[in-house]
Amino acid sequence: MIIRRNCMDQTTSRTADKFVVRLPDGMRDRIAQVARDNTRSMNSEIINRLEQSLLVSQVDAANPLxxxxxxxxxxxxxxxxxxxxxxxxxxxxxxxxxxxxxxxxxxxxxxxxxx
Incomplete structure (x- = not known):
């Protein structure tokens, strides 16, 4: 998900679903480093990883054996x-x-x- 900085996208960002997460000590720094390495924002990195884990879960659910x-x-x-x-x-x-x-x-x- 790419968020561009213009009035229309800021409105979308403001109205997007939000969820506060408490991270264990050090995890924020690790996410920030990985996001930099992948040239993404922290938000994009987290969303990408969540999407990947959900895809894996769907594959596992499709193959119960x-x-x-x-x-x-x-x-x-x-x-x-x-x-x-x-x-x-x-x-x-x-x-x-x-x-x-x-x-x-x-x-x-x-x-x-x-x-």
Missing amino acids: KADLERAYRIIDRLLQVASPSTEDVQEILELFKCGTPRASFPAMNSSAGV
């Missing part, structure tokens, strides 16, 4: 680190995962494998 997939990958990584399985075991785990095998078929999914 994303968290399950990420957890499954973490569990597989952990199993590979801890168990040092044979190549055949790794291939079997990956094939089950690729085929969309239900969660109950993965023993680590139902236990606390440290993940």
Whole structure:
């Protein structure tokens, strides 16, 4: 959102929705620095970052299985680190995962494998 400095835009700026935010110590300076680095005003930088986070939230909401997939990958990584399985075991785990095998078929999914 670009705000130009003329009478018409100042009216828009005055009537724009406003929201006061309390920032933790040091955050204002960090935002100011990032805004300078990106050649934006602080307001534009904040709006841009909020827009990006909302877009990511929409994508995550559209893909409800994303968290399950990420957890499954973490569990597989952990199993590979801890168990040092044979190549055949790794291939079997990956094939089950690729085929969309239900969660109950993965023993680590139902236990606390440290993940």
